[in-house]
Amino acid sequence: MGPIHIKAKKGDVAERVIVAGDPARVEQVSKMLENPRVVNTNRGFIIYTGAYKGVPVSVAVHGVGHPSSMLVVEELAMLGAKVVIRFGTCGAMVKGLKIGDIVIPTAAAYYPGGAFYQYLKEAVCTATAPHFDVLKTLVEETQKAGVNYVLGPVVSSDAFYAEDPEFVKKWTSRGIVAVEMECAGLFMLGAMRNLKTGALLMVSDSLVEELGFASAEELREYVNRASKIVLEALIKISA
Numbered sequence: 133m134g135p136i137h138i139k140a141k142k143g144d145v146a147e148r149v150i151v152a153g154d155p156a157r158v159e160q161v162s163k164m165l166e167n168p169r170v171v172n173t174n175r176g177f178i179i180y181t182g183a184y185k186g187v188p189v190s191v192a193v194h195g196v197g198h199p200s201s202m203l204v205v206e207e208l209a210m211l212g213a214k215v216v217i218r219f220g221t222c223g224a225m226v227k228g229l230k231i232g233d234i235v236i237p238t239a240a241a242y243y244p245g246g247a248f249y250q251y252l253k254e255a256v257c258t259a260t261a262p263h264f265d266v267l268k269t270l271v272e273e274t275q276k277a278g279v280n281y282v283l284g285p286v287v288s289s290d291a292f293y294a295e296d297p298e299f300v301k302k303w304t305s306r307g308i309v310a311v312e313m314e315c316a317g318l319f320m321l322g323a324m325r326n327l328k329t330g331a332l333l334m335v336s337d338s339l340v341e342e343l344g345f346a347s348a349e350e351l352r353e354y355v356n357r358a359s360k361i362v363l364e365a366l367i368k369i370s371a
Contacts, residue, residue, distance in 0.1 A: 135207035137175045144171040145211040146181055146188035147371035150362055151204065152219045153196050153314065156348040161191045161219065161359045177204055187367040194218075197290055198247040198317040205321050205329075214371035215328040217266060218318050219362050221336035221351070222310040224343075225300060226282060231346045232354030234281035234361075235310045235333040236270050237262060241287040241303070242316035251320070260288075260319035266330030269365040274332070277361050284309035286333070288316035300339045311339065328369060332362050 138145075152158050155178055162168045165182030171190070172179040179192040192208060194201040205216055222235050229235070239261045242248060249255060261267075274281045287308045289295065295311065303311070315331050322329030334354050337345040 135210050137203060138172045138177055138179065138207045138211065139174040140171045140179065140211055142212055144181060145179065145208055145213055146190040147212060147214040148187065148366045148369070149190045149192055149208055149213045149216045150219050150366065151192050151194040151201070151208070151216055153194060153201070154348055155193050157219065157355055158191050158193050160352065160355050164359055164363060165189060165191070184363045184367055189363065189366060194314065197313050198288070201314040202247055202317040202321060205318055206325070209325045209327055213327065215266065215366065215369050216318065216322070217270070217329070217362055217366055218314055218331035219358065220312055220314065220331060220333045222286060222312040222333040224310050224335045224338040225304050225340055226309045227340055229282060229335045229338065230280070231335055231343055232351065232357070233335045234274055234279050234358060235286065235335060236267065236274065236281060236283050237286040237315050237331050237333065238267065238283055239285040240316035240319055241285060241306070241308060243290060246290060247317060248320070258320060260316045262319055262330035263322055263328040265369050266328050266365070269368050270330055270332050270361070273361045273365040277357070279357065279361070282309050286310045286312055286315055289313055295339060304340070310335070328371070332358060334358055
């Protein structure tokens with residue numbers, strides 16, 4: 133079966149893809165590519181394809197949450213994607229992180245219902261972790277850039293407004309460093325579809341300190357900085 137939601141054809145999508153939930157971020161990253169062209173706008177899953185330092189790269193909107201993001205990753209794989217890095221935001225769950233600091237997930241916990249139950253056919257947990265090549269390269273490029281970062285497991289939540297003090301207490305007691313909404317599904321599909329996946333997340337708020345909630349505009353300068361890290365890493369990973 134070919135892609136249903138992404139109206140593109142083989143060759144329109146590069147082997148190396150950056151995915152993000154926010155169309156404003158995808159637009160911003162696309163401006164860092166050489167000769168970017170729009171290859172899909174259907175369903176709001178905007179995709180640009182261009183090159184970075186001569187290497188073909190696509191940047192795609194994956195929407196919010198697992199049902200949307202996993203659908204997009206499945207269809208990107210159908211179109212030839214081999215390396216997929218999520219460039220997202222997260223809520224910090226350890227102290228000392230500021231807006232725009234980086235979290236690089238080493239694994240992602242999730243709630244075993246919904247999309248996961250439908251893929252796995254039972255209420256079990258599967259290991260969801262980034263591909264080592266991607267993880268290693270993202271860490272190396274972040275260190276080179278000298279940006280403050282934390283390495284650790286995150287939790288991929290399906291309900292943005294269901295977070296409460298008990299949520300924080302429960303997950304931090306298990307060593308979780310941040311919350312976001314898509315990594316677990318991405319990492320699981322990476323293992324199932326033979327994709328190299330990983331993620332680099334910018335802190336947009338904190339559940340353990342009062343940082344406020346950063347808008348796309350407030351994150352703009354941090355996006356520029358982090359985009360370079362993700363792009364540098366992406367072109368160094370063999371597809």
